[in-house]
Structures are given as structure tokens and as C-alpha cells.
Amino acid sequence: MAAGAMFFIVGLCFASWASRIATIQQTLGLSEAALGGVLFALPVGLMLSLPFAGWAVSKIGSRRLLIIAAVTYGIALVGLGSVTSIFGLIVCLICFGFASNTANISVNTQAVAAEQLYERPILASFHGLWSLAGFVGAGIGTFMIDKQIAPQQHFIIILGLMILIVVICSRYLNNDRSISDEPIFVMPDSSLIKLGIIAFCSLMCEGAMFDWSVIYFKKVVSVDGAQMAAGYTGFMLTMASGRFVADKLVHKFGIKRILQISGLLSAIGLMIAVIFPTFYTAIIGFLLVGFGVSSVVPLVYSEAGKSKTMRPSVALAAVSTIGFIGFLIGPPVIGFIAGITGSLRYSFTLIAAMGMSVAILSTKAKLS
Template identity: 40%
Template sequence: MVQAVETEPIQNSVIEETSKKFQIDQKVKQRLFLSLFFFLSGFNFASWASRIPTIKAALGLNEAELGSVLLTMPISSMIGLPLSGWLVSRYDTRVPLTLAFLLNAVSLSLIGLAHSTFNLVIALFLFSLSTRIFNIAMNTQAITLQKLFDRKINGSFHGLWSTGGIVGVGVTTFIISQGISITPHLVTVAVITILITLFASRFLLRNDRAATKTKQAFAKPDAYILYLGLLVFFAAICEGGMFDWSGIYFQKVVKEDLFTIGYLTFMTFMAFSRFVSDRIIEKMGMAPTYLMSALCIFTGISLAISFPSFWPALIGFSFVGFGTAAVIPMTYTLAGASEKYSPGVAISLIASFGIVGMLLGPPLIGYIAHASNLKMSFIAFAVSGMMLIPISRLFFKLTKLNN
């Protein structure tokens, strides 16, 4: 009897240690597989975006016509916004994430099979709709996991998105150099996406539906969300526009035959910046990081416009990639601290501003380029980058935050 009493505390201690270790292993595993989906998302998007010059040439589109086709994606995202917000508040986020990745794979293969503008528009609509849904689900999972760690990890997720983009552009560059057409390329990516999704989705975070702060996403946002939304809006103009037009800039303005090099450089420095952004924010604070981001974007675009030859443009795109990288993950992290909305709803609200930025950015560049020239149209990115300074100052003045 005495022995049982003596061993009971030891048994309880072992159980507690085992439980603690299981929790640590579980959150690490969840982070690992969520990271895989961020990587896959970037890979898929880059596989499509780096093929835009190929599609433009195959369908015989001019800059304005391409801009009109690209309007499909933000319009589809806007339509998908209330759906994604409802899904993440109704179900565990792994459910819409899984279904959206499967739809994304199907739509990516349809892009590769599109031989008319109409078919391309349908494929892009589905591609963008699915991307919107899984982006909200992924970022909601990321914000939830962030709260389980004692250090900032959100930037690393977005860094893996950019890394996936780098690999996607690298693979596309190799495929183009081998003369492989777009159809087998994107269909193969689609099959890989389906296989990874069916396997990895089982290991994602579960039971993460918000129990509180689930106000409707259509409610009027407060000043906190409004300022964050505007930061995402201008970042989306820069980021989305560079995704869609950096390859064409190198093809038409820089006169580089291997046009993916500009996009690849932009993505490489974006990935690098996102992996180090968490450390930069911890040392500098968020307010100075927004300022640094704005100055990098402005400097990079100015360099690429003023000296439109290979090395200056390449260095310029490097600065732009480094500058744009931290803005969206940093802003999503701030959204998770909203006192009015759950993380999923807050991110959905802020994402709506990003959609409008995507709506205006790439098509605007196309229309300006058609009216004047592509080089001068990139001034829109420089202006958007500088707008991060006054808006971030207003936000931190409102919240009295700097970290």
C-alpha cells in the first residue's frame, strides 16, 4: 500500500511528461505538413504565372487583352471571399483546404489544356476561386499554430510559399529550355498536387473552428482592420503585378530570351526575406519593417525603370522581392490580434482588400503599358510601395504598437 502511494507521483510525472512530449510532437508535425501546403501553393502559382508569356503568345493576346483576361482572377477571388469566410467559420479549416487544393489541381490542368481565350478564362476562374479558399484556410491555420509557439513562425510559412514559387519557376525554366509544351507540364503538376493533398491533409490541425468572435465578414470593418486592409491592398498591387508582369518585362523591355529569370530573381529574394523577416521584426519592430519594405520597393522599381538592362533590372527586382515579402505575413499576424473578429474572419476581411489590389494591379499595368509602354507602367508599383509608409504610421499611431 505504501509502495503504491510512493509510485503514484512518479506515474503522474511520467504521464505529464509523455503528454507534454506528445503535444510538442503534434504541433511540430502540424507545422511541418502545413508548411508543405504553403510550399505547394507557391509551386502551383508559379507554374501558372511563369507560363503567362507562353499563353500570351499562343493565344495572340496584346497587353490590354492579357490585362482583361487577368481580371478573371481577382473577380473570382472576390466571389470566393464570402464562401471562404463561411467555410472557415463553419468547418475545421483542413476541410476547405483539402477540397480547394483538389479543385486547384483540376483547374491547373485545364489551364494547360486551354486552346481558346474562353477556355482560359473558365480555367482561371476556378484556379483563382480555389486559391482564395485554401489561402484563407492556410493562413487561419498558421495564425492558430502561431499561438502554440513562443516565437514568431508566420513569416516562415510565407517563406515556404515563396520557396515553392522559386522551385516552380526553376522547374518551368528547365521545362521551357527542353522544349516541353505547357500541357504535359501543368497536367503533371496537377497530378502531383492531388497525390500530396490526399496524403498530407490528414496531418493538419483539427478542431480549429472559432467558438467566439465570429461576427459576419460583411460587417463594416473598424479602423484596426481598415488600416491593415489598406496595407495588404498596396502590397497586393506590387506582389500580384510582379507575379504577372515581371516575366514579360524581361522579355519585352530587357530583351532577355530566358524571360523567367526576372520572375525567378524576384521570387528568390522574396523567399529569402520571408525566412529572415521574423528575426528582422523581432530586432527592429513592425513599424520600421514597413518603412524598410516601402523603401526597398521604391528603390528596386526605380532602378529597373531607370536602367532597363539585364543587371540593373535584376538587382532592382531583387530589392522589390525583398521589400514586398514581409508585408502580407506581418499584416496577417496583426490581424490575428483583432479584438473584434476571429482570426479566420479577420483574415477574410483583410484579404478582400488584397483582392481589390489584385483586381487593379495586373490589369492596370496592362492598360498603361498598352497606352504608353511597359517600362513606365511599373511606376504604379513604386507609388504603391511608398503608400505603405503613411498607412503603417496611421495604424501604429492608432494602436500604440511597434512589435
């Protein structure tokens, strides 16, 4: 329960940022290309966090690291809502990416420990809580936009909620302080690299949807006000729903079949939104993308946890880090392509290709 609550607040923090990107873009007067360049600060923060996160988990345990990372994540979020310059935004995004990946590694390590206690697959449900938080965050963001509440005030409220949940849950997290000195991130073997690439492609789609869906509805679908977040909200709704049923579907159809279908749904949904950029057809497309990406990451993480060459937590951290790079570089790539071509529709076509790659790679991968 405590680990699930931490998944929720980590998801809420990122969703809060994603829901206000268009507002911050407008406030700073950034073009799509400029925003894409600025968003590269997120993966920079991620890369900087890798040696630190590995060292910290092995030295102080995932429980302590998660507590520190979650609070830092919220503080960085408030920083993003307070910036008044491009330089300030870049600095805050680096800090945000650093805290984001540190929280991601530590909370997934907690989830692995919880799954071992339950002795059955539950990682998808944990990620479902992360997605549910994204849906809640999108709803809160829509409300804040509609009421014209500044991002800074919005994000301060989210930080307060995060601190409250951390205080309540901290005593119930798995206390893994006395663990091996083995680093949490090591070079994975070939089978884990393949799983990481599948996660990379899916998370590239997911990251693009988080950061650009509101802007896509504003610039391409041509809607204003609260309707700008409609596609994002629909995407988060189906992604959360899909993760809560993923374990049952895998038991019935097998992991390979579910991953293949997931990749196809992502590709088809994105192409619908590209070819038919009207309000209702775009929503339908985004709903399909939500279902498409919902199962991929938790299933890949669960498969990584079964590694016979590494400890589950080490394998999971390695695969999640490869995948999370896709999550963070997808948005800036979208911005650069949009700047070169003059349209977000071309960028979303590339992301559709990433969805198709999930289906193809899943067909060739050896899965249990």
C-alpha cells in the first residue's frame, strides 16, 4: 500500500508538469523548436542521476532514497512553475529530470520487494497507480487552466500533497538499508538490452503524449481552454485502465501477444490523430494510444525481474533506465521535428513508428 501511494505521488508530480507545459511555453514565448531544445534538459538530468542513483540505492537503500527523491521532485516542480527565463527553465528541468529518474529507480526497487512478498505479479498494478495519478493530475491541471491559476500556485499545492503522503507512508516502506554494495546499475546482458529497447520505444510514445498532447490539441486540432487537455485526459484514462487489467490479460493470452497488440494500438491511435486531426477523432486516437502503452512497461519490468543473470532489482534498474531515456528524449525530438517540418503532425508520425517497433521487437524477443 505504501509503495503504491509513492507510485501515485511520483506520477502526480510528472503529470502536473505535463498539464501546464503549454501554459509555460506561452508565458516564455517559446516556439515548438525552442521548447523541444529546452526539453532536452530533462534527459540531461536523467543521465547525471545514473551514477548517483546507483550509488545511493546501494549505500542508503531505496526507502531513504525514495523519500529524499520524492520531496526533491516536488521542489523542482515548484521551480518549474516559478521560472521567468529560458535559462531558469533549463536549470529546473535538469533538476526535475535528476529527481525523476532517482525516484523512478527507487520506487521500482520498492515494487520488486513488494512483489516478492505477494509472490505474484503486481508490477502492472503499481504502474496503474502511477497512470491513475497522471489522470488525476491531468484533471487538476485542466481545472487550474480553466480557473487561470498560475503554474507556481498549482505546483505548490502539489508539493504540499506530496510531502503529506511521504510523511504518512515513509514508515511503511520496505526498509532495505542493509543491502549489498553491488551497484544498482550495471551493463545488462543482451536479453535485458532487448527488453530495454522495447521499453524505450513505448516510453518514447508515452513521453511524447505527456509533453505534447495538450499542445497538439491546441495547435493542430485547434481547440482552446479546457478542451486542450481533453486528449491528454483521455490518454491517461485508458492507460490507467489498461494497467489494472494487464496481469489478467497476460495470463490469458501470453506476454508476447499482449506486447504485439499494444504496439499496434499505439501506432494505429497515433495515425488516426495525424490523419484525422478533428476533436473527436483525435480523442479516439489518443484513447487507443493510452491502451497501447499501458501494458508495455510493467510487463517488460516484470520480465526483467525474472532475469537469471542479475538480481531482480539490478536488472529492473538497468532496463528501466534504458526505457526512461526514451521517455525523456521523445518530447524534445518531437519539438525539433516540428520546428523543421513546421507541423506537429509529422512528429507524431515518427512516434507512431515507435509504436510499430514495439510490436516488431516483441515478435523477435524471447519472452517467458
